[in-house]
Amino acid sequence: MHVSVEEARAMLAALLPPLDTETVPLAEAAGRLLAADLPALVSHPSATESALDGIAARAADTLEASPETPVRLRVVGESRAGAAFAGMVGPGECVRIYTGAPLPPGADAICPVEQLTDEGEALTWLSRPASLADVRHEGGDFRTGEVVLRAGLPLTAPQLALAAALGHAAVPVRRRLRVALLSTGDEVVPPGQPLAPGQVYDSNSVGLSALLLECGCEVLALGRAPDSPEALQAAVDRAGGADVLLSSGGVSMGKYDFMRDLLLDRGRVAFWKVRMRPGGPAILGGWNGLPVFGLPGNPVSSLVVFQVIVRPALTGQPPQTLRLRAATSFRALPDKTAFWRGVIENGVVRDYGQQGSGVLRSLSEAGALVIVPEGQPVNAGDDVEVMLL
Known part of the structure; x- marks a missing residue:
């Protein structure tokens, strides 16, 4: 029943139920998993624009500009976000421009305001050549129709901001997987309580719960089950309504590894032990139709197995x-x-x-x-x- 990491991922994913898709507003999508590829409805930038404040000019007119030999240009207007310059920039001319403003026809370069010396409103001197690099070209970030966000991605703040920039007010997301989370062991104590010799604080449930939320799951916290077959079965039975049960501890070779015994003796086992370190004793099985994935009790092993096997199965995305x-x-x-x-x-x-x-x-x-x-x-x-x- 020993399997490879790849086999373990595939076997866990095969036991998870298919998830319906729903469309929710962006404000309600944080932490959800994107259910379909998301294309751009617009290009960004929507027009060729300036990356900074300064003047827009023809680069060829400014090639000789330096602090010792400044170049003088005639200012013929301005361009700002929401109010573009309507005319054409000709030889020897420039337009005052502000960050994000459309580049006027005829201009192809920007000189920053720090390199300008104004002579009234109509003239300005450049102490360096205008730069082509300070122009943001239309569609330089993404273009209309381009798929930018892929299905299966967790929607965190950067992805949600990007979805808005793509033009989407709402996004298709997967129904949240409902994951029951259980810690096992007499030695496990909730953080904040007095700790007796030989006891440990329950770091697994805290870390695993945070990881599940990152994966867009709904967490059903079952707390801790002591080292008793009856107590463990009672705790597992409380997971009714969940899509999968994720436990930590009780899966190795010891006398008190009761999660292993419960699945081997009275449940169903797909595999026991993965050819990996840390985290080899992981077990996958079922209890009364409920998929059960048992993680090792050691904190590092538990969290590593989640990252390597569980996260890819839950999100449908390979590890990064x-x-x-x-x-x-x-x-x-x-x-x-x-x-x-x-x-x-x-x-x-x-x-x-x-x-x-x-x-x-x-x-x-x-x-x-x-x-x-x-x-x-x-x-x-x-x-x-x-x-x-």
């Missing part, structure tokens, strides 16, 4: 990865894909150092997972695939 040069070596495992924590600095990635499953601060400080395939060590100087956290 890139290729970087390794500044240090990363060891390989003979029969597992390793996801070592790495730190990205100056365009290269180095080993975070502490790779234990209990070092929770590593996920906050590392920022990336370096993917080392089975039996393929990475040496310093090699290119390596990196998953951003």
Whole structure:
């Protein structure tokens, strides 16, 4: 029942129900998953425009401008956002222009206001040539009909602002997956309560809940189930109405790993154990028709398995990865894909150092997972695939 990371993703995704699509106003779409590709209804910019305040002129008229030999141009009007200059810029002429204002016909370059010395209202001196680079061309960001946002993306603030710029007042989104979230273990205590020796605060439910919300899910918090088969079954039974149950703890090889026993003995198991580290003991199965994905109890393992397997299954999007040069070596495992924590600095990635499953601060400080395939060590100087956290 051991599976690869790719098989685990596909098997979890296959158990999730198909989700209906609904259209909601942008103001109600934060955190939702986009259900369809979103094309641009307009071009942006909608016209060729200035990137700064200054004057719009013909570049050829200003090539000799310098502090020692300024060039004089005649000001024939102005162009501002919402009130474009209606005429033509001819030889030796310019138009005062403001950021975002349309570039008038005849002009092809901008000189910033800091490089101008006015001689009354009608004349100005340029101490440097006007720049073609300070012109924003029509459609330079996106053009009408271009698909800019892809289905499956979580709609965060940048995506929502972009959707508005594309011309959409409402967007198609997927119905929220309802995910029941359960922590297990006698040692797990809610944050804020006194902590006895051997106990740990329930960081898993906090981190996993935040990740589920990022994925556009609705979270049904089931709290904690103690190490008792009866208590665990009662907690799982409270997940009625959810689309999937996500648990942490109780899935390894120990005597008190009751989530494993519940699924193996009285439920259904699709796989138990993934060929990855950290997080190998994950289990996927079902209980009375409810898909159940059991994450390891170690905080790092739990959150890494979510990022590597659960998030792609929930969103339908592959993990975000890139290729970087390794500044240090990363060891390989003979029969597992390793996801070592790495730190990205100056365009290269180095080993975070502490790779234990209990070092929770590593996920906050590392920022990336370096993917080392089975039996393929990475040496310093090699290119390596990196998953951003």
